[in-house]
Amino acid sequence: MPTADPPAARAGSRSSDFEGVRLHVVTGKGGTGKTTVAAALALALASGGRRTLLVEVEDRQGIARLFDVPPLPYAERKVAVAPEGGDLFALAVEPRAALMEYLDIFYKLGRAGRVLEKVGAVDFATTIAPGLRDVLLTGKVYEAVKRRQGGSPVYDAVVLDAPPTGRITRFLNVNTEVSGLAKVGPIRNQADAIMRLLRAPQTMVHLVTLLEEMPVQETVDGVAELTAAGLGVGGVVVNQVRDELLPARALAAAGKGNLDPDGVREGLVAAGLVRATASPGTGTKLVEGLLTEAAEHSARVSLQRRERRQLKQLGHPLYDLPFVSGGIDLGCLYELAEQMRAQGLA
Amino acid sequence: MKAPPARLELDPLLDDLDTSIIVCCGSGGVGKTTTAAALAVRAAERGRRVVVLTIDPARRLAQAMGLDELDNSPRSVAGVGEAAGGSLDAMMLDMKRTFDEVVQEHSTPDKATQIQANPFYEAMSSSFSGTSEYMAMEKLGQLRAQASVPGGSGEQPWDLIVVDTPPSRSALDFLDAPRRLSSFLDGRFIRVLLAPAKAGGRAYLRLFSTAVGGITGVLTKLLGAQVLKDLQAFVAAMDTMFGGFRERAEQTYTMLQADGTAFVVVAAPDPDALREASYFVERLGAERMPLAGLVLNRVQTSPVESLSCERSTAAAEQLEEDGEHPVTAGLLRLHADRMRRLVREQAVSARFTAAHPRVPVVQVPARAQDVHDLDGLRGVGQDLGSA
Numbered sequence: 243m244p245t246a247d248p249p250a251a252r253a254g255s256r257s258s259d260f261e262g263v264r265l266h267v268v269t270g271k272g273g274t275g276k277t278t279v280a281a282a283l284a285l286a287l288a289s290g291g292r293r294t295l296l297v298e299v300e301d302r303q304g305i306a307r308l309f310d311v312p313p314l315p316y317a318e319r320k321v322a323v324a325p326e327g328g329d330l331f332a333l334a335v336e337p338r339a340a341l342m343e344y345l346d347i348f349y350k351l352g353r354a355g356r357v358l359e360k361v362g363a364v365d366f367a368t369t370i371a372p373g374l375r376d377v378l379l380t381g382k383v384y385e386a387v388k389r390r391q392g393g394s395p396v397y398d399a400v401v402l403d404a405p406p407t408g409r410i411t412r413f414l415n416v417n418t419e420v421s422g423l424a425k426v427g428p429i430r431n432q433a434d435a436i437m438r439l440l441r442a443p444q445t446m447v448h449l450v451t452l453l454e455e456m457p458v459q460e461t462v463d464g465v466a467e468l469t470a471a472g473l474g475v476g477g478v479v480v481n482q483v484r485d486e487l488l489p490a491r492a493l494a495a496a497g498k499g500n501l502d503p504d505g506v507r508e509g510l511v512a513a514g515l516v517r518a519t520a521s522p523g524t525g526t527k528l529v530e531g532l533l534t535e536a537a538e539h540s541a542r543v544s545l546q547r548r549e550r551r552q553l554k555q556l557g558h559p560l561y562d563l564p565f566v567s568g569g570i571d572l573g574c575l576y577e578l579a580e581q582m583r584a585q586g587l588a
Numbered sequence: 589m590k591a592p593p594a595r596l597e598l599d600p601l602l603d604d605l606d607t608s609i610i611v612c613c614g615s616g617g618v619g620k621t622t623t624a625a626a627l628a629v630r631a632a633e634r635g636r637r638v639v640v641l642t643i644d645p646a647r648r649l650a651q652a653m654g655l656d657e658l659d660n661s662p663r664s665v666a667g668v669g670e671a672a673g674g675s676l677d678a679m680m681l682d683m684k685r686t687f688d689e690v691v692q693e694h695s696t697p698d699k700a701t702q703i704q705a706n707p708f709y710e711a712m713s714s715s716f717s718g719t720s721e722y723m724a725m726e727k728l729g730q731l732r733a734q735a736s737v738p739g740g741s742g743e744q745p746w747d748l749i750v751v752d753t754p755p756s757r758s759a760l761d762f763l764d765a766p767r768r769l770s771s772f773l774d775g776r777f778i779r780v781l782l783a784p785a786k787a788g789g790r791a792y793l794r795l796f797s798t799a800v801g802g803i804t805g806v807l808t809k810l811l812g813a814q815v816l817k818d819l820q821a822f823v824a825a826m827d828t829m830f831g832g833f834r835e836r837a838e839q840t841y842t843m844l845q846a847d848g849t850a851f852v853v854v855a856a857p858d859p860d861a862l863r864e865a866s867y868f869v870e871r872l873g874a875e876r877m878p879l880a881g882l883v884l885n886r887v888q889t890s891p892v893e894s895l896s897c898e899r900s901t902a903a904a905e906q907l908e909e910d911g912e913h914p915v916t917a918g919l920l921r922l923h924a925d926r927m928r929r930l931v932r933e934q935a936v937s938a939r940f941t942a943a944h945p946r947v948p949v950v951q952v953p954a955r956a957q958d959v960h961d962l963d964g965l966r967g968v969g970q971d972l973g974s975a
Contacts, residue, residue: 532922
């Protein structure tokens, strides 16, 4: 567990759209790059001498893979140094360990905790009743956000790589369910405290999406659900945005099938891909292939523009991250983190 | 480069009347639901009488299949399969209603009311994630019991059931659901919770009761007396049904291992999805579940694969340098970008095949538009099948 520097050693405030937010929850439809975005955000938030904690709760060891470190144990480990100084810690929360820790901290149940484990109560709590898993996972996140040492928070910010959009509201709201079950008592108090933090302005849920129909639809639904549940929606991160590779006029023409094949053929001759002396029919297949690709690209681009308009109507800020070909490595994370800082997400 | 994998031939699988269940599984966001729906449409149009169970279809796809009304039972999809003598029924899983139905069917009206009024029931049946796996398996069992397949009553004409699986934390949760339920029911914790009701007064149980008293003491401290009482009442009320639950869960599990079942693992050509797919393939093998093969969705293709990324880029650079033919230069950049993705995807897929050389694979090319109508599903079906 990290020890806190004296508060004076920490960096001061800087310009970000989410200054003062302590808990950043990152969600997104499966396949949109939610873990990557969460990791880059944690890195960006750590830059300039801060300390952040990146938490994963889905038992997938996605963080370890991204940062190229051995699988994370149930302990906070430093995984990277941020630009301009700053430390990024990571934690993979494991429900069983979280439960034992919870029992220990809140009830000082050393031996009794082991008895519960022996009769299968721990199994019951962490596997059979999946809702209790979510209670434990959110409880651990709450603890990390609230932890203080020497009068100041141990972490300047905590980033949660949360369950996907389809489950996020239920996940974050699970403690409301608990409050419904336990009318009084210690569990009730804990559940209420967690809900207060999650609904406070210090907590923001960011949604990651692609410019595709289903992820955008899920984002729109997710924003509505989160808002209805009283949870704060932060930014919408548009991931894997591709450059528009054709000049605007050519793009429009390609969509209508109006690009001139002869002009393209001349271009291919000039580029040396089709021999100038070749008979007129040569290269036709190449020209047609390129025009087909352009028409498909144009269709994709107009679909993306339509999806972007829909996202804009949500009224939450949009942040674009570029498509990275060749897979995400540690270097990419720094680049994405830089993009986030430049755009004000962190 | 190693030899390419064998092609997954789905048409013969769909045409084989011995195939009675097809399970589509894979991680989230890879097109699992679309694949299940496309297979169902194709099978119906090849003459099978199909019912498809979807978990969480995209809204427009649901509408296209007439699934926007949630009544938790299959509805006929008009205009699919009649010409070939087949038919398609489709349904979307409603977790809460499935749970309600199970409770009503397997207990007395009094007890059902008692169970449904318990606060734990409300939480368990609608809010807690994870219940969908149990309920998907329960529903699959129900559909099969009514179907015209071996072991079914023949009450419904279905001779093929296509199932989509819930987007789980781990895509394998649904396989674990029956076993988890069994281990839970045989577990000591249930006995401890039920002990006060069952052990009342019998002297030889006194020792056990004392130990139990200690544990319930701890639980009371943890949960509060009222919560513990509700939990005990819930477990006691459910106890009579648990046996049936377990029996059916085990039947479903055995049914999944049977010859008439085929698992289709769905993935997209990216490292994460294929890693999950690998894990899946290994797990299915370990559980002796019949794997048909891998569907690789949204694969990048090009009509001019002979022009490599490198040559295309070099040509574009030359045109840009000369300041001529900007449109052609743009087209070449576009093509280079497409080829770069294509080559990368091929490398990722090749790694999967290197690890699982015997798993047949079928590739479905990426589309410019999302699939949200029956014609779109037919198109995907065409790519999945042999044509």
